[in-house]
Amino acid sequence: MDIKAILSKVDHTLLSQSATWEEIKEILDDGIKYETASCCIPASYVKSAKDYVGEKIAICTVIGFPNGYSTTATKVFETADAVACGADEIDMVINIGWLKDKKYDLIVDEIKRIKEACGGKLLKVIIETCLLTDEEKAIMCALVADGGADYIKTSTGFSKGGATREDVEIFAKNVPAGLKIKAAGGISSIQDAEDFISLGADRLGTSRIVKLVKAMEKGENNDCKDSSY
Numbered sequence: 001m002d003i004k005a006i007l008s009k010v011d012h013t014l015l016s017q018s019a020t021w022e023e024i025k026e027i028l029d030d031g032i033k034y035e036t037a038s039c040c041i042p043a044s045y046v047k048s049a050k051d052y053v054g055e056k057i058a059i060c061t062v063i064g065f066p067n068g069y070s071t072t073a074t075k076v077f078e079t080a081d082a083v084a085c086g087a088d089e090i091d092m093v094i095n096i097g098w099l100k101d102k103k104y105d106l107i108v109d110e111i112k113r114i115k116e117a118c119g120g121k122l123l124k125v126i127i128e129t130c131l132l133t134d135e136e137k138a139i140m141c142a143l144v145a146d147g148g149a150d151y152i153k154t155s156t157g158f159s160k161g162g163a164t165r166e167d168v169e170i171f172a173k174n175v176p177a178g179l180k181i182k183a184a185g186g187i188s189s190i191q192d193a194e195d196f197i198s199l200g201a202d203r204l205g206t207s208r209i210v211k212l213v214k215a216m217e218k219g220e221n222n223d224c225k226d227s228s229y
Contacts, residue, residue, distance in 0.1 A: 001194045003213060004035065009197060011060055011089075011182070011205045013040040015157070024049060030210050031057045037203060038089055043082050050086025060089035060122075063114065066158035068093030068128070072110045079117040089122040090114070091182075091205075093156060094140070096131055104143055111147025124151035124182050124203070130161035134170055141174035151203060155185035162186030165195055172200035 012031040014023060024045045031039040038058035041049055046061050053059065061082045064075045079090055092114050098106050115123045125144045129137055144152045152171055154163040162185020171181045183196040184205025193209055 001197065003190070006190065006193045006197065006204075006209060007034045007036050007213065009202060009204055010034075010036040010193075010209050011038045011040045011184075011203055012036040012210050013184075013205050013207050015040065015042060015062060015065070019045075021045065021048065025052065027207070028053050028057065030214070034210050034213060036210065040089075040091065040205060043078065043085075043087075046082055046087050047085035058088040059086055060091060061087045062126075062156075063090055063092040064095075065091075065093055065126075066156035068095050068126070069097060072106075072113060075110065076113050076117045079114050080119075083117065083119050083121055087121065089124065090118050091124040091126055091153060093126045093128065096128055099127075099132070099136055099140065104139070107140075107143050108147045111144060111149050115148045122151070123149040124153045125149045126153045126156055126184075128156060128159050129154045129164070129167040130159050137167060137170045138174040141171060141179065142176070145176045145179045149179070151180045151182045153182035153184055153203075153205070155183075155205075157185035157205070163196065163201075165199060168196055168199040168201050 012027055014027045024041055027039050028049055038060040040060040043061045046059055049059050063078045064070045094107055111125060127140045154167050163183035168183050180202040181200050182203035183201040187193055187204055187206040188208050193204055
């Protein structure tokens with residue numbers, strides 16, 4: 001697969017707790033240079049990032065991250081604030097306990113309210129697949145669609161595991177028409193990226209792919225791990 005085609009599906013990501021503005025700027029500069037789909041960064045940097053890049057690249061941020069158990073009102077406020085600061089895309093985390101308790105109506109209502117707060121911006125819903133059964137993953141495909149979100153996303157990268165090929169296969173078999181798939185966490189090679197895309201992922205959350213491309217340009221062997229989250 002053409003590397004530019006892969007990069008066009010990458011949400012170039014830095015969400016570590018210690019991320020500095022200089023590091024965020026590097027992510028933004030690389031995202032623009034390599035024409036990634038977006039740069040995904042902490043909400044506290046969204047306004048500065050938008051002022052810095054203008055319309056050169058989409059700015060994505062995370063809501064209820066990484067645990068998902070903030071109140072719905074808190075998540076809605078976070079979303080509205082992020083959009084007001086210039087966020088173009090929102091990645092929210094579901095309340096996983098609600099899913100385990102089969103409180104499906106609460107999950108759908110929360111997604112709907114956050115989607116409304118997005119004001120027309122893209123909404124991706126993180127379901128943290130490493131904590132779910134295959135049945136729960138399939139159920140979430142329907143719930144995310146019912147909530148009106150644009151994407152279902154595998155992982156935060158802050159739990160026990162990231163995206164797997166099996167998770168994306170489950171999504172691809174169960175998402176209704178119009179709902180897209182984002183794989184995130186642990187995408188550590190160009191082959192991983194190609195595999196996830198071929199299985200049905202339309203977005204990839206990672207910092208590794210840009211690092212690999214930069215290393216290839218320098219003729220280096222880059223063995224760094226995925227540090228997207």
